[in-house]
Structure formats: structure tokens, C-alpha cells
Amino acid sequence: MSIKSIGAKLFASIVHHKTQKWAKNPVATQQKVFEQLIHEAKNTQFGKDHLFETIKSHKDYVKQVPIRDYEELRMYVDRVVKGESDVLWKGKPLYFAKTSGTTSGAKYIPLTKESMPYHIEAARNAILNYVYETGNTDFVDGKMIFLQGSPILEEKNGVKLGRLSGIVAHYVPKYLQKNRMPSWETNCIEDWETKVDAIVEETINEDMAVISGIPSWVQMYFEKLSAKANKPVGDIFKNFNLFIYGGVNYEPYRAKFEKIIGRKVDSIELFPASEGFFAYQDSQKEKGMLLLLNSGIFYEFVKADEFFTEAPKRYTIGEVELGVNYVLILSTNAGLWAYNIGDTVQFTSLKPYRVIVSGRIKHYISAFGEHVIGKEVESALKEAMEDIDVSVNEFTVAPQISPSEGLPYHEWFIEFEKEPNNLEEFALKIDHAMRKQNVYYDDLIVGNVLRTVVITKVAKNGFQEYMKSIGKLGGQNKLPRLSNDRKIANFFH
Structure with a gap:
């Protein structure tokens, strides 16, 4: 066993025990996050406008801070983008994650020095939880590939901006950089088809052990790779044994992936977004992803079938039920307050709290009242x-x-x-x-x-x-x- 493998197992054990500590105290953990957020932001413009000084309970918060989506929060975000300080969160953000808006062109989601570490830790902890549960460290000495956006960042009024995956690329720890692919130059290619072709060229003769990305785009990479080598992906990468994914449900792709790889490989599901890293799969045996309750995010949940009614009830973590479709509402240490991210979730477990992503509140069919998600x-x-x-x-x-x-x-x-x-x-x-x-x-x-x-x-x-x-x-x-x-x-x- 390599030194890296031994180190991974020790680190995995430490992270697992830390995770258990807050996971077994969910309500107290969320209450602490809530109080910290209100305290830290009380002197911001948003905090003053919404009387954070007087907020002592979730009931007060509901009364004073309405649920908003990006468009409704935009008047504040625009001021942050223009370079103002202490608007939604203290100081200025470290970055803006630029995402595609549906009605307003680009959206600029702030990332702060308080929120950024949680994006990095969560991805790391997902892998370490897998190591702790399975004991598998075979992949740590192999090459890893992360299919992601370009790491080239622009600047807007003194704040760097780019795609979240491109920003995160700047935070890869040194001990992983030697094993990480593709090269920086290839990662910077903007055109996706050209980029995938370049990644195929770079990786086809490498020992890839971990592959990560959104399933639909990883599938495109696998198809090009398999066609070029004229053999299954599993024969090209004999030590490939871990697929990490997020963004969409893997199940519709699983059979196709197993066929194109030529065998089954373990997988870890992540639930990241520009607005925060919400959950990761903490068990290969249990359904759902562990909701991260100590990551600078206070969660509220609104039943999806009540969401568009007048003043729907906002539930906290101790009030949710299994199998109900909830709209996910966030308040974060990046300055998003009662923010509707648009995703819907269902709880698969309450001890600990695990979720699956059930869809988007805007992506449904109810042309005849059927409420299909x-x-x-x-x-x-x-x-x-x-x-x-x-x-x-x-x-x-x-x-x-x-x-x-x-x-x-x-x-x-x-x-x-x-x-x-x-x-x-x-x-x-x-x-x-x-x-x-x-x-x-x-x-x-x-x-x-x-x-x-x-x-x-x-x-x-x-x-x-x-x-x-x-x-x-x-x-x-x-x-x-x-x-x-x-x-x-x-x-x-």
C-alpha cells in the first residue's frame, strides 16, 4: 500500500467522525448556522433593510425575509457587481460564478471567502467518505480527470468571474495536481467539441482511475475515446474504478455507461451548484445524498405543490417528511437570503438527512393538471x-x-x-x-x-x-x- 493510500485512509477516518458529529445533531447544527448568518450579515445593506438586528427566531426571519429568486434579488446583486461593499454579505465577494439565466442573460452568483472553502471541502469529503466506507484506495495513485469549464477568469470591478468549475480548478491541492488531467492548456479550450477531442488525445494512453463530470458530457468523451481506440473504455483504462458525477440523475445513463466501459464501476453522486455545495453521496448502500447541514447554508423547504400559493409554509430541517417533493430554499454565507435555487428535493432518510434531486420547480408538465416531475x-x-x-x-x-x-x-x-x-x-x-x-x-x-x-x-x-x-x-x-x-x-x- 502506498503512502498516499495510507494517508487517504487516515484522513478519511478523521473526516468521517467529524461528519458524524454534526449529522447526529441536525437541528442544533442548522440553528447554529442560522444564528451565525444573521449575526455576520446584520450590518450589511440587506441586513439593515430586513431588520436582522431584531431577528431572534426562524419565525421572525420568515416574517421579514421573503423567498426570492435571482430576478427578485437582482437589485442587490447588481450593486455587488458594480463594486459596492457590504451589500448582501460583509465586504466584497472573492468571485462571481457566472451562470446562464433563463430570462435575464448571465447571472452573477457571489462566492465569498467564507463560502468558497465549503465548495472544495465537500468534493474532497465525498471521496474520503467513499474511502472510509469501502476501504478502496486503489485510485489515489492513478490519474484523475475532471470534465469542466475553462479556468480562465475575467474581472469585473475588481472581482474575478468565471464558471464555478473553472474557479474550483484554481483550488486543486498540490498533491493532486501531478495526477490531474487534462492539462491546463486543454482545459482552457472554450469550444466543447474541440476540447473533448483534445482530452481524448491527452488521456488515451494514460492510466485514468477517476473520471468526473456531468454524465451526458462524460458519455460524449467516452464515445469518442472508445471509437478512437476501438475498444471499451474499461480496456483503455484498466484501473478506472470510480466515476464521480453531479448535475443530472445517473440512472438513465447507467446501462449505457456500463456497456461502453465494459464493466460496472463504483460511482459517487454530488449535488453542487454555484450557490453552494448542498449534498454528496455518503454511502454506496443507502439511497440519496447526505445533506450538508454545517456548510454555511441554512435550508428551508417548501412543499412543491404549495409553492405557488399565497405565503406557503417554510419548513426547517426538523419538520421535513420522507417522500414529499420540496422546493429548496437557501440562506448562505455568500449573501443569498431565502433564495429559491429552483431545484426540488425529496428526503430518502431522516437519520441522517439524505436527499435525492427530484427535478426543477420550473421543469414540470402540468398542461392538464398532472403535476409530472x-x-x-x-x-x-x-x-x-x-x-x-x-x-x-x-x-x-x-x-x-x-x-x-x-x-x-x-x-x-x-x-x-x-x-x-x-x-x-x-x-x-x-x-x-x-x-x-x-x-x-x-x-x-x-x-x-x-x-x-x-x-x-x-x-x-x-x-x-x-x-x-x-x-x-x-x-x-x-x-x-x-x-x-x-x-x-x-x-x-
Whole structure:
């Protein structure tokens, strides 16, 4: 066993015990975070505007700080971007993470000297928890690749800005830099297809042990790699045994990955965002990711089916229930206050608190009152694929409200790697799985308001072409699993 392996096991044990300490005291841990946030920000402009001096409880906070999304917080963010100090958080941010806004162009999410370390620690601790649980340290001496955005940073009024993954690239510890790929020069390539080609060239003869990235873009890398070497990825990288991912659910990709790799590999799921690092998979045996309750973030949860009502109830960690779809609301040490990130989560465990990402509050289908969410379509597809020789590269779902004939329906756009023998039978399997999960959808089928699922085949690389057409190919960009309109659907018709 190498010195690195021994060190990893010792460090993993320390981190595990520290994690257990706060995980076993969730309510007290969150209360402490809440009090620290209010105290630290009471003299900021936001703190003064919302009377932080008088806030003594969560009840006070709810009364004085409404839930906001980026647009509603923008008047404060714009002042920070212009160079003002002490607006949302004390001083100025270290960075702005630049993300794509849906209605307002670029969004600038502040990262502060208080919040930045948690982004780095969480990713590290996810790997160390895996080491602690499995005892596997084989990968620590091999090469690691992180498919991410360019680390080139711009500057705006004295604050550096870039993609979160590019900012994080500046914080790779020295002991990992020798093993880390791709090279800095390759990482700086902006065009995604050119970058992936360069990464293939750089890595094809290396001993890659850990590969990390959003599954859809890692799949693109794997396909190019396998085609060039004319063999499975697992034969190219014989010691590749750990895949780290985030951003989207891995399950729809798992079968395809195992086929292209040629064997099963362990995986660790992460839940990072520019606004904070919220959770990571702490167990290979249990479902869900450990919600990070001591990372400078105070969480509130709003039931998704109540979110758009007048003054919905805001629950704290001690009040949540298993299996309920919650909108995630954040208050952070980067100066986001009662901030709606747009993600929905469900708890899979309350001891400790583990979550799965169930979708986006804006990404749903309810054209007929069915309230279909991302988790349901992913689960339905997975169930339909069981016991059938079929492989799916990518998919999205949209409602067809006014078909040229017959009843309306949900249209599934699927890019198959291997098509089912009978497409109509496969569509019925998906429909059956959807009806089992969603009572509203079932009622609409029974009541002849909707007809069963219709599948539209998408040509090979069709979804990549779509993402390219909207300027979002690669990096941290993700294809929505479902939408309540026909914007994506119209690209394929």
C-alpha cells in the first residue's frame, strides 16, 4: 500500500467522525448556522433593510425575509457587481460564478471567502467518505480527470468571474495536481467539441482511475475515446474504478455507461451548484445524498405543490417528511437570503438527512393538471427498460396539447442507442409506469383526457445538436428532462 493510500485512509477516518458529529445533531447544527448568518450579515445593506438586528427566531426571519429568486434579488446583486461593499454579505465577494439565466442573460452568483472553502471541502469529503466506507484506495495513485469549464477568469470591478468549475480548478491541492488531467492548456479550450477531442488525445494512453463530470458530457468523451481506440473504455483504462458525477440523475445513463466501459464501476453522486455545495453521496448502500447541514447554508423547504400559493409554509430541517417533493430554499454565507435555487428535493432518510434531486420547480408538465416531475419520468423510463434489450442515450418530455387528430398526449423525445423491437409496446410500458407513480396522470388517462405516451425518435447526436443550437453544448449545461411548453419539441419537428 502506498503512502498516499495510507494517508487517504487516515484522513478519511478523521473526516468521517467529524461528519458524524454534526449529522447526529441536525437541528442544533442548522440553528447554529442560522444564528451565525444573521449575526455576520446584520450590518450589511440587506441586513439593515430586513431588520436582522431584531431577528431572534426562524419565525421572525420568515416574517421579514421573503423567498426570492435571482430576478427578485437582482437589485442587490447588481450593486455587488458594480463594486459596492457590504451589500448582501460583509465586504466584497472573492468571485462571481457566472451562470446562464433563463430570462435575464448571465447571472452573477457571489462566492465569498467564507463560502468558497465549503465548495472544495465537500468534493474532497465525498471521496474520503467513499474511502472510509469501502476501504478502496486503489485510485489515489492513478490519474484523475475532471470534465469542466475553462479556468480562465475575467474581472469585473475588481472581482474575478468565471464558471464555478473553472474557479474550483484554481483550488486543486498540490498533491493532486501531478495526477490531474487534462492539462491546463486543454482545459482552457472554450469550444466543447474541440476540447473533448483534445482530452481524448491527452488521456488515451494514460492510466485514468477517476473520471468526473456531468454524465451526458462524460458519455460524449467516452464515445469518442472508445471509437478512437476501438475498444471499451474499461480496456483503455484498466484501473478506472470510480466515476464521480453531479448535475443530472445517473440512472438513465447507467446501462449505457456500463456497456461502453465494459464493466460496472463504483460511482459517487454530488449535488453542487454555484450557490453552494448542498449534498454528496455518503454511502454506496443507502439511497440519496447526505445533506450538508454545517456548510454555511441554512435550508428551508417548501412543499412543491404549495409553492405557488399565497405565503406557503417554510419548513426547517426538523419538520421535513420522507417522500414529499420540496422546493429548496437557501440562506448562505455568500449573501443569498431565502433564495429559491429552483431545484426540488425529496428526503430518502431522516437519520441522517439524505436527499435525492427530484427535478426543477420550473421543469414540470402540468398542461392538464398532472403535476409530472423529473424524478417520475426518469423512474418510468428505467422501469420500462427492465428486462428489455434497449439502450437510451438521452430524452426529454413535452405535452402535445393540440394534436392534428385524437386526444392530447405526453410526447417523449428519445435518442436510442439500441431501439426496442416494438416501439408501441415500449411506449405503453412507460405509460404504465407513469400511471403507477402519478395519480393525476392516471386519472387523465382513465378519464380520456389524455391518450397514452407517444414516442418520437431523435436521430443520433440530436440532443447535442439542440444544445449547440442554443449555445449550451458541454460544460455544466444540462438538457431539461421535461418542460411545460413545446420549445424543445419544436426543434425536432
